[in-house]
Amino acid sequence: MADxxxxxxxxxxxxxxxxxxxxxGLKPSGAPDLALIVSDSEAIAAGVFTTSQVRAACVDYCQxxxxxxxxxxxxxxxxxxxxxxxxxxGMQDAIASANSAAKALGLPEQSVLIASTGVIGQRIKIDAxxxxxxxxxxxLSTEGGDRAAHAIVTTDLVTKSIALxxxxxxxxxxxxxxxxxxxxxxPNMATMLAFVxxxxxxxxxxxxxxxxxxxxxxFNQITVDGDTSTNDCxxxxxxxxxxxxxxxxxxxxxxxxxxxxxEVCIHLAKSIARDGEGATCLIEIAVTGAMSDRAAGxxxxxVAGSSLVKSAVFGRDPNWGRIAGAxxxxxxxxxxxxxxxxxxxxxxxxxxxxxxxxxxxASSYLKQQSxxxxxxxxxxxxxxxxxxxxxxxxxxxxxxxxxxxxAEALAHPVLITIGVGSGPGQGTAWGCDLSYDxxxxxxxxxx
Amino acid sequence: MADxxxxxxxxxxxxxxxxxxxxxGLKPSGAPDLALIVSDSEAIAAGVFTTSQVRAACVDYCQxxxxxxxxxxxxxxxxxxxxxxxxxxGMQDAIASANSAAKALGLPEQSVLIASTGVIGQRIKIDAxxxxxxxxxxxLSTEGGDRAAHAIVTTDLVTKSIALxxxxxxxxxxxxxxxxxxxxxxPNMATMLAFVxxxxxxxxxxxxxxxxxxxxxxFNQITVDGDTSTNDCxxxxxxxxxxxxxxxxxxxxxxxxxxxxxEVCIHLAKSIARDGEGATCLIEIAVTGAMSDRAAGxxxxxVAGSSLVKSAVFGRDPNWGRIAGAxxxxxxxxxxxxxxxxxxxxxxxxxxxxxxxxxxxASSYLKQQSxxxxxxxxxxxxxxxxxxxxxxxxxxxxxxxxxxxxAEALAHPVLITIGVGSGPGQGTAWGCDLSYDxxxxxxxxxx
Numbered sequence: 001m002a003d004x005x006x007x008x009x010x011x012x013x014x015x016x017x018x019x020x021x022x023x024x025g026l027k028p029s030g031a032p033d034l035a036l037i038v039s040d041s042e043a044i045a046a047g048v049f050t051t052s053q054v055r056a057a058c059v060d061y062c063q064x065x066x067x068x069x070x071x072x073x074x075x076x077x078x079x080x081x082x083x084x085x086x087x088x089x090g091m092q093d094a095i096a097s098a099n100s101a102a103k104a105l106g107l108p109e110q111s112v113l114i115a116s117t118g119v120i121g122q123r124i125k126i127d128a129x130x131x132x133x134x135x136x137x138x139x140l141s142t143e144g145g146d147r148a149a150h151a152i153v154t155t156d157l158v159t160k161s162i163a164l165x166x167x168x169x170x171x172x173x174x175x176x177x178x179x180x181x182x183x184x185x186x187p188n189m190a191t192m193l194a195f196v197x198x199x200x201x202x203x204x205x206x207x208x209x210x211x212x213x214x215x216x217x218x219f220n221q222i223t224v225d226g227d228t229s230t231n232d233c234x235x236x237x238x239x240x241x242x243x244x245x246x247x248x249x250x251x252x253x254x255x256x257x258x259x260x261x262x263e264v265c266i267h268l269a270k271s272i273a274r275d276g277e278g279a280t281c282l283i284e285i286a287v288t289g290a291m292s293d294r295a296a297g298x299x300x301x302x303v304a305g306s307s308l309v310k311s312a313v314f315g316r317d318p319n320w321g322r323i324a325g326a327x328x329x330x331x332x333x334x335x336x337x338x339x340x341x342x343x344x345x346x347x348x349x350x351x352x353x354x355x356x357x358x359x360x361x362a363s364s365y366l367k368q369q370s371x372x373x374x375x376x377x378x379x380x381x382x383x384x385x386x387x388x389x390x391x392x393x394x395x396x397x398x399x400x401x402x403x404x405x406x407a408e409a410l411a412h413p414v415l416i417t418i419g420v421g422s423g424p425g426q427g428t429a430w431g432c433d434l435s436y437d438x439x440x441x442x443x444x445x446x447x
Numbered sequence: 448m449a450d451x452x453x454x455x456x457x458x459x460x461x462x463x464x465x466x467x468x469x470x471x472g473l474k475p476s477g478a479p480d481l482a483l484i485v486s487d488s489e490a491i492a493a494g495v496f497t498t499s500q501v502r503a504a505c506v507d508y509c510q511x512x513x514x515x516x517x518x519x520x521x522x523x524x525x526x527x528x529x530x531x532x533x534x535x536x537g538m539q540d541a542i543a544s545a546n547s548a549a550k551a552l553g554l555p556e557q558s559v560l561i562a563s564t565g566v567i568g569q570r571i572k573i574d575a576x577x578x579x580x581x582x583x584x585x586x587l588s589t590e591g592g593d594r595a596a597h598a599i600v601t602t603d604l605v606t607k608s609i610a611l612x613x614x615x616x617x618x619x620x621x622x623x624x625x626x627x628x629x630x631x632x633x634p635n636m637a638t639m640l641a642f643v644x645x646x647x648x649x650x651x652x653x654x655x656x657x658x659x660x661x662x663x664x665x666f667n668q669i670t671v672d673g674d675t676s677t678n679d680c681x682x683x684x685x686x687x688x689x690x691x692x693x694x695x696x697x698x699x700x701x702x703x704x705x706x707x708x709x710e711v712c713i714h715l716a717k718s719i720a721r722d723g724e725g726a727t728c729l730i731e732i733a734v735t736g737a738m739s740d741r742a743a744g745x746x747x748x749x750v751a752g753s754s755l756v757k758s759a760v761f762g763r764d765p766n767w768g769r770i771a772g773a774x775x776x777x778x779x780x781x782x783x784x785x786x787x788x789x790x791x792x793x794x795x796x797x798x799x800x801x802x803x804x805x806x807x808x809a810s811s812y813l814k815q816q817s818x819x820x821x822x823x824x825x826x827x828x829x830x831x832x833x834x835x836x837x838x839x840x841x842x843x844x845x846x847x848x849x850x851x852x853x854a855e856a857l858a859h860p861v862l863i864t865i866g867v868g869s870g871p872g873q874g875t876a877w878g879c880d881l882s883y884d885x886x887x888x889x890x891x892x893x894x
Contacts, residue, residue, distance in 0.1 A: 054775030054783045085771060085783070087800050120768035121801040230772055307754070308889055315890030321567035324532060325677055328501030336501045336532070353534050354568040436886050442755055443762030443881075 016241030021151030024132030278437030297427030463688030468598025471579030725884030
């Protein structure tokens with residue numbers, strides 16, 4: 001099934017992509033804050049955007065652009081200012097940012113997609129951004145993916161990246177991705193962003209459809225605190241530089257590419273959930289037996305989003321009642337006499353009736369999964385309290401080893417398995433526990 | 448508009464109702480745990496129940512009963528065991544409880560509605576309950592409303608009750624209510640319950656319709672942690688003992704009664720939100736200018752339920768960005784250029800653009816509202832750490848004064864006003880802040 005392998009390089013792993021990340025002075029902390037991803041040739045471009053009624057200028061810009069155009073050459077992303085709730089001036093700043101990058105790259109206008117993350121209500125520091133662009137462009141490199149991953153974070157504790165390789169038509173095809181997001185740790189510090197690159201040749205409609213379906217199984221199935229941001233956006237470029245036959249219709253090649261794209265998105269989504277504010281573990285909810293995949297996914301998300309379930313996991317409490325309660329209120333019908341709940345290997349409820357189980361052992365399971373995952377996470381932490389140091393300079397691990405550790409950090413979720421009947425529907429969601437630190441991070445802001 | 452006055456006595460304020468609350472030994476703490484409300488004559492009965500797929504036996508029992516019957520004589524409620532996820536035996540226990548009360552009251556079977564609250568997965572201690580019924584029945588009194596209010600709480604810090612009086616056809620008509628609920632403070636300790644009594648004469652369909660609409664504006668507009676319980680239920684009895692002309696069709700009398708019913712439900716709902724686990728204040732979100740009342744209510748609820756907004760209020764942070772973000776993701780369309788947000792008297796955003804405001808003063812407003820409300824709450828706290836002491840015995844206030852203090856505790860919400868356009872729709876929701884104590888209460892359970 002998993003017909004691929006992890007490779008190093010994130011968004012620059014696929015052929016024909018270069019990236020860079022620099023400190024342009026947008027963040028007060030002096031941390032990297034400006035990233036650029038460039039395809040050497042015109043790339044098929046697809047996007048998925050926040051459904052919020054309150055949207056940042058960059059979201060409107062990209063949505064409008066991709067309605068009239070199915071390709072792009074680059075993605076420019078700034079951290080520090082979200083450029084949301086900034087009115088007409090915000091849109092002018094967004095356009096100026098995109099045009100500055102296009103000009104420096106020698107590309108026509110409307111070749112560059114843009115994204116912003118940071119404080120809502122603050123305009124991009126446009127002068128600093130424009131001054132930084134020459135350095136950014138001259139720093140572009142086929143090894144620059146990890147620098148870009150670092151330059152898009154805000155208060156994330158770790159960077160999020162992955163690259164996978166498979167064979168299509170006897171040639172290697174790669175998909176790489178980077179993401180950021182950890183809830184809204186700082187005041188107004190919003191945004192989940194993800195950028196995916198691919199060197200397969202694929203038709204625009206197929207690429208957009210694949211991305212939408214992959215999003216439904218990944219980013220749309222994670223929850224940290226239920227708050228959708230003004231800036232959420234996922235952009236994906238496919239440039240065909242692998243020189244594999246173009247994928248233009250459904251079939252085994254398309255399925256293979258979509259499976260790998262989905263895996264990249266799931267890895268990035270899980271990375272975001274694991275780095276949720278104050279989180280001590282990743283929680284995975286797998287639902288089976290529902291009437292449809294959609295219904296199963298909905299139940300999984302409701303459980304993943306339950307503050308009571310999240311608090312119980314933080315307290316290492318195998319509290320099946322809260323899981324049953326959250327499943328029941330998910331808004332999708334099932335017979336409670338068919339409800340079963342397991343936590344790891346412990347069956348807590350079957351046929352709607354609680355079973356006796358070893359509470360101490362089940363509690364230990366919760367503790368152990370958190371410890372295993374945290375051990376790997378500790379090796380990935382950005383290296384200063386302000387997260388302002390350069391990741392690459394202080395990192396003694398190889399990029400590939402780092403990817404493997406990142407996979408390890410996600411390999412020990414608290415697994416909650418829920419059966420709701422004998423239907424064909426199944427779905428998975430991911431979340432994290434709710435700790436004192438969540439409240440601390442979000443409340444302790446001196447006005 | 449508010450054509451009524453507060454009177455003492457909660458559910459026994461309306462004519463022809465008696466109530467009692469005793470310690471039957473269902474709770475380990477020795478606190479009151481069994482309540483009974485009885486109408487002297489057959490009363491029109493209406494109910495609103497949890498929409499969860501995982502329901503307690505008592506919910507199924509009452510729903511089935513009220514499908515075949517539009518009247519009842521009594522409501523029996525036990526605290527300590529939720530009787531949810533207890534299978535067929537749970538239903539047998541529920542029937543036995545109802546029948547025992549009916550027998551002791553000399554009533555036919557199916558005259559008594561039942562409700563349970565407490566630990567999910569635990570059956571009612573049926574022997575203790577049945578042994579307690581004679582004492583419960585002999586304790587019935589027209590002053591027993593407050594005792595009943597005390598016997599239905601679980602980990603609530605205060606009881607919730609109200610009674611209002613108005614004139615219909617030149618005669619006084621009263622509606623009284625009691626409620627319990629504070630989130631799921633204890634492990635699996637679920638449930639919002641509310642019981643309303645009324646001495647007006649009203650037709651069954653009208654009473655059910657009124658109750659449904661009142662619920663939509665009250666209990667369905669509060670949120671503590673987003674978790675709907677297995678036992679949520681609101682039961683309302685109207686016995687006609689005021690001897691006012693029967694209200695059988697829409698008209699001024701029906702409107703007056705419904706307005707008072709809605710006010711009773713809103714008071715009880717706000718009381719539950721204010722007593723939300725770990726809460727330090729009540730938050731009221733008022734939305735105007737939406738396309739419909741429904742859309743406005745949805746936006747209000749989304750903001751009230753946002754963990755980020757709740758954390759910010761706890762941190763006394765006038766964080767308009769989080770409010771805008773939550774409003775935007777509520778799932779109802781509006782133009783962000785028409786969004787306005789006020790906090791108390793401070794306008795934070797207008798026409799989609801943030802305004803300069805005095806952050807320190809706005810933060811002080813948050814602090815002050817919490818302090819005012821907490822001062823009143825402190826006078827209402829149940830009087831031992833286990834909340835096991837008898838409320839009435841230790842209470843030096845008169846029941847009416849107590850009602851006035853309870854109203855005072857709700858009179859200083861943190862008020863967030865949101866405009867989303869020029870539509871006719873308006874709606875209000877209530878919630879509470881998210882504090883360290885929420886996590887503490889829900890995580891610190893030794894398995």
